[in-house]
Amino acid sequence: MKVKTGYIREYSVISAALGLLILLNLILGSVIIPPRDIFASLAGLSDLSFVNEILWDFRIPKAITALLAGVALSVCGLQMQTLFKNPLADPFILGISSGAGLGVALFVMGFSAFGISLSGSFALNLGVAASAWVGAFGVTLLILLVSSRLRDNTSLLIFGIMLGSVASALITLLQYFSSSSSLKAFVVWTMGSFSGLTSAQIWIMSMLIVPGLILSVYNIKELNILLQGEAYAKSLGVNLEHTRRRILVATTLLAGSVTAFCGPIGFIGIAVPHIARMFFRNADHKVLIPATALLGAAIMIFTDTVAQLPGQSGVIPINTVSALIGVPIILIIILKSKFI
Amino acid sequence: MERVLETKNLCLGYNKVIYKEITTFADRGEIVAVVGPNGIGKSTLLKSISGIQSFRSGEILIDGKEISSYSHNRLAEKVSFVPSQSPRARNLSLFDMVSSGCYNRTNWLGQVGSNEMEFIYHTLERVGLTDFAGRDSSRLSDGEFQRATIARALVQESKIIFLDEPTAFLDIENKLTITRLLKEIAHEEARCVIFSTHDLQLAIKHCDRIWIMGRDSFSHGNPQDLIEKGAFDTMFKDSPLKFDRNLYTFV
Numbered sequence: 001m002k003v004k005t006g007y008i009r010e011y012s013v014i015s016a017a018l019g020l021l022i023l024l025n026l027i028l029g030s031v032i033i034p035p036r037d038i039f040a041s042l043a044g045l046s047d048l049s050f051v052n053e054i055l056w057d058f059r060i061p062k063a064i065t066a067l068l069a070g071v072a073l074s075v076c077g078l079q080m081q082t083l084f085k086n087p088l089a090d091p092f093i094l095g096i097s098s099g100a101g102l103g104v105a106l107f108v109m110g111f112s113a114f115g116i117s118l119s120g121s122f123a124l125n126l127g128v129a130a131s132a133w134v135g136a137f138g139v140t141l142l143i144l145l146v147s148s149r150l151r152d153n154t155s156l157l158i159f160g161i162m163l164g165s166v167a168s169a170l171i172t173l174l175q176y177f178s179s180s181s182s183l184k185a186f187v188v189w190t191m192g193s194f195s196g197l198t199s200a201q202i203w204i205m206s207m208l209i210v211p212g213l214i215l216s217v218y219n220i221k222e223l224n225i226l227l228q229g230e231a232y233a234k235s236l237g238v239n240l241e242h243t244r245r246r247i248l249v250a251t252t253l254l255a256g257s258v259t260a261f262c263g264p265i266g267f268i269g270i271a272v273p274h275i276a277r278m279f280f281r282n283a284d285h286k287v288l289i290p291a292t293a294l295l296g297a298a299i300m301i302f303t304d305t306v307a308q309l310p311g312q313s314g315v316i317p318i319n320t321v322s323a324l325i326g327v328p329i330i331l332i333i334i335l336k337s338k339f340i
Numbered sequence: 341m342e343r344v345l346e347t348k349n350l351c352l353g354y355n356k357v358i359y360k361e362i363t364t365f366a367d368r369g370e371i372v373a374v375v376g377p378n379g380i381g382k383s384t385l386l387k388s389i390s391g392i393q394s395f396r397s398g399e400i401l402i403d404g405k406e407i408s409s410y411s412h413n414r415l416a417e418k419v420s421f422v423p424s425q426s427p428r429a430r431n432l433s434l435f436d437m438v439s440s441g442c443y444n445r446t447n448w449l450g451q452v453g454s455n456e457m458e459f460i461y462h463t464l465e466r467v468g469l470t471d472f473a474g475r476d477s478s479r480l481s482d483g484e485f486q487r488a489t490i491a492r493a494l495v496q497e498s499k500i501i502f503l504d505e506p507t508a509f510l511d512i513e514n515k516l517t518i519t520r521l522l523k524e525i526a527h528e529e530a531r532c533v534i535f536s537t538h539d540l541q542l543a544i545k546h547c548d549r550i551w552i553m554g555r556d557s558f559s560h561g562n563p564q565d566l567i568e569k570g571a572f573d574t575m576f577k578d579s580p581l582k583f584d585r586n587l588y589t590f591v
Contacts, residue, residue, distance in 0.1 A: 085427065221450035225440055227429035228492075234392045236443040236496065237416030283432035286449060 007287060010279060011294065018298040025066070025305045026059050030312050033059075058195065063301060064202055065194040069262050070272075070300025072209045072254040074292040075216050077269030078276070079247050082223045082285070084157050087333075090270035091255035093157065094143055094248070095164025096136045097264035100256065101190065102167040103135020104128050108185045109178035125196065128189060129204075129260040136256030139163055140248055147248070148241055152230060156244065191317035192263035194304055205261045212253030213293070219246055220285040227283055266319055267326025268303070272296045274333045299325070342368040343404070344418075344499050344532045345389065350398035352384045357396055359385065364551055364560045366534055368499065371526035373543035374536040376553030377575055382536040383424065383504050385553070389534075390421040390502045403499065413444050420493040424504040426485075428478035434488055437477040438464060441495030460495055467491045467521060483514035490521065501525070503535035507542070515539065519546050540572070541588040 026038050033051055040046040041055050076091035084093070092098070107127055143160055150156050175183055197205070222243040225233045234240055258265065276291040277283070303325055307316045343365055350362040359381040366372050374382050387393035389400050391407055400407040402418050410418065420441070429437070439452045439460050446452055452460065464470050467487040472480065477488060486506055493501050506522070507515040519542050526533040526548075537543055543550055544563040551560045554574030559566065566572060572583040572590075581590040 218448070221443075221446070221448065224436070224450055225443060227427075227432055228437065228440060229423060229427045231387075231392055231421065231423045232426060232492075235390060235416065235419070235421035236440070237412040237414075238443065239412050277431060281431050283429050284436055286451075 007280065011290065014279075014291070014294045014298060018294060018301070021298055021301045021305065022063055022067075025063050025301050025308075026055065028305055028311075029054070029059060029308050032311075061197055061199065061202055062195045062304065065197050065205070065262060066300045066304040067297045068202075068205060068209050069194065069258045069265060070268060070296040070298070070303075071293045072212065072258045072296075073265060073269040073300075074272035074276075074296025075213060075289060076251050076254040078273040078285070078288060078292045079216060079219060079223060079250060080269075081273055082226055083244070083247050084153055085226075086157070087274070088270065089157075090266070091251060092164070092259075092264065092266075092269070094160030094251070095139050095162075095167055096252065096255050097259050098164035098167035098171070099139030100132035100136040100259040101171050101264060103131040103133070103138070104189050105171045105174045105186055106135075107131035108189070109174045109182045111182070124185075125198075126201070129201065132189075132260035133256055135167075136259055137252055139167065140252040140256070144245060144248060147244055153244070189263050190319070192265045192319040192322070193315075194262055194318065195315075197261060201261060205257055208253050208257035212250050212257070215246060215250040215253065216289060219243070219250060220289060222246075223285045224283075263319070265322055267322045267330070268296060268300055271326040271329040271333075272299055275299070275329060278333070344368050344402070345534070346399075346401040346404075347389065348399040348401075350388070350400060351396040352381050352388055353396045354394065359553065359558075362398070362558050364558070366500075366532050366549065368532050369526060369530045370532055370548040371523050371546065372532070372534040372549045372551060373547040374534065374551045374553065375538070375540060375543055375575065376536075377555070380553045380555070382553060386421070386502045386504050386534070386536055390419045390500075391415050392421060416444055416496065416498065418498055419500045419502065420496040420498040422489045422493050422501070422503040422506060424506075424508065426489050428485065430476070430478050432477050433473070434464070434469060434475050434477045434480065435460065435473045437488055438491045438495055441492045441497075443496075463491045463494050466494065483510055483517065486510065486514070486518055487521070490518070490525075494525065498531075500532045500534065503533070505536050505538070507537055507539060515542060523547075540590070544588045 023035060023038070027033055027035060031054065033054065037046060037048060037051045038055065041052050046052055073091050080089040080091060080093055081087060142163060143156070146159060147156055150159060175186070222238055225236060225238050230240060255269070272295050273288070273292050276288050276295050280287050280291050282288065303318060303321045307318055307321045310316065345366040347362050347364055351357050352359040362385065374385060376382050384393065388395040402410065407415070442452055442456050445456065461470070461473070464473055467490055469484060469487055469491065472484065477485065480488060490506070507518050510518065522533045522535060523546050525531055547563060549560060550563055550566055552558065552566065552571055552575060555577045557574055559571040559574065567585055576590065584591045
């Protein structure tokens with residue numbers, strides 16, 4: 001079998017690092033909670049009510065959100081890179097984030113146009129998520145509709161990028177005509193954030209991401225064949241159109257849902273699959289999918305931890321940190337391009 | 341002789357016809373070369389009769405049945421295709437590359453059954469790549485990589501193997517090795533091997549049958565008959581090139 005037991009060491013090292021990073025993430029923040037108190041609270045033995053409150057109401061939901069987002073974006077990015085045989089493909093290459101952005105822009109700025117003000121309420125959060133999801137799903141639906149008429153995956157890629165550009169242009173147009181307060185609400189969404197999700201929202205998010213991950217595992221067999229070219233895949237009896245559709249649906253479930261609840265988070269989806277390839281030196285998706293999932297979770301939780309570093313003076317936007325971490329990784333990969 | 345492939349009045353192309361009226365056949369245990377000038381449609385012919393590309397009109401019979409009557413998987417059991425330039429995937433081991441030929445016989449995760457392992461190693465031995473099984477396939481030399489793509493097609497266990505210019509970009513030694521290997525496969529394993537090439541000398545020496553895609557007519561037959569009939573001269577009609585019957589090449 002090619003799922004080599006030899007990789008158990010690599011997987012355990014990454015899992016251990018992930019565990020430590022999660023602990024660090026729970027410790028750091030506006031107040032530092034010592035590990036002793038964290039373990040006590042996790043075991044239900046803590047009577048420090050403020051520790052329980054910070055941990056269970058804020059930090060744990062935020063950590064779960066970050067983990068889900070990290071796994072989803074990385075696994076999605078891997079599939080896009082394989083499908084398009086393009087090392088620079090990311091989860092949003094088909095315009096999913098622009099579609100989501102357009103949904104949010106229409107929602108936030110549309111409401112202000114009718115003179116209704118929405119301020120930081122639960123309805124606003126859920127409305128933003130729903131409109132982002134509708135936008136992302138709309139883009140995928142359009143792509144699915146035309147995909148059977150597109151000859152190959154390169155045409156699909158061009159179509160997706162063009163669709164994204166149209167959505168971005170429409171967003172700019174909306175921004176030009178919107179009030180400064182709604183503009184701010186939109187810009188805050190684009191910065192990305194893992195905090196403020198209620199447990200109900202986290203449930204919805206996982207209900208979308210888990211099927212996306214299951215579908216991704218189901219895609220492994222065809223992804224491995226796609227590595228060797230579309231003509232060969234076709235001659236082997238792979239139903240390319242079917243495969244393309246399955247990968248697209250997985251992408252929407254994964255990247256679309258993360259974008260809906262956390263905003264368009266960049267760089268992780270493109271960088272993590274490369275890190276996984278660098279570590280494991282194996283092109284087999286049976287190895288790479290679990291590897292990107294673990295590494296994605298670890299890097300995303302690290303990103304969130306760095307974002308909390310200013311402590312009491314506030315939080316750095318996630319997208320700023322992910323760019324600062326992701327871009328050097330991408331540059332290193334380009335310089336050592338033997339890994340691409 | 342078992343007729344595994346037959347075409348009747350086959351017209352190639354999608355919107356416009358690029359080559360007309362191909363009526364020919366190939367038998368089991370035969371090695372067939374497809375020759376013709378650049379751009380005449382050799383690749384299109386191979387892709388059309390292997391079901392990768394659609395064709396305009398006419399009939400293609402694989403094992404006596406119309407090609408369109410096969411499902412994706414069933415067709416793959418009859419026909420395999422080796423593209424002219426397969427993309428090389430980084431870090432894909434030679435073993436994983438070759439075992440992908442088992443696609444239709446693996447489980448939902450694409451894992452190869454233990455009964456297939458021996459067959460895959462045997463196939464690697466057949467093409468002379470036993471020692472390379474664990475290597476990164478993208479780092480093989482051109483000749484080795486081409487043999488790997490042939491092994492991949494052999495693992496597919498189809499009756500017919502199509503190869504699009506398998507010897508292009510190879511040096512003389514590798515050209516000979518590959519051509520001999522293809523001949524062995526056709527004769528010893530009773531498969532039908534059909535490949536396109538620009539190397540007339542090798543084709544005439546080693547092939548049982550040649551399909552000539554001439555500028556305005558298609559001809560086929562065994563090499564000696566074609567030479568007698570002067571069929572090779574149709575390849576570069578209206579040009580000063582003349583086929584030399586002793587050198588087996590154009591001068």
